[in-house]
Amino acid sequence: MSTHQDDKKVKPSPLLLDQQLCFALYSANLALHKLYRQLLTELDITYPQYLVMLVLWERDDVTVSDIGERLFLDSATLTPLLKRLEAAGLLNRQRSRKDERQVMVTLTEEGRALKSKAVGIPQSVFCASDCDSEMLQSLKSQLETFRDNLNK
Structure with a gap:
């Protein structure tokens, strides 16, 4: 014999960790980064650097702001990445001849070979x-x- 109260299902708290979409994305991202860290060891680049290289392998000779737009990164985050890639001999940065405010990024031969x-x-x-x-x-x-909905 069931009572009316027994028929009601208890809703899980919305604040349980396992109920959070953000945690599912976060923990999946951690697992993905771990895998990429292993795969990128041979290339001697980090995952964020790999993303920059993907942009440049797709289209070389682009502005820093173009790369930032593609990767959803601001210049304060992107500039140190580019400096490390330049120090590694994978790309060059130079001021645009058309507009000195813009910095152009181009692959070196070593950067192209890494592809x-x-x-x-x-x-x-x-x-x-x-x-x-x-x-x-x-x-x-x-x-x-x-992502696009959140960025609106």
């Missing part, structure tokens, strides 16, 4: 995820929409 060493990284991440490509594409699309 061939990095070509297998996406496949390694895909394999480590143990997910099918449709699921990962859907997740990527959902996260992009989520």
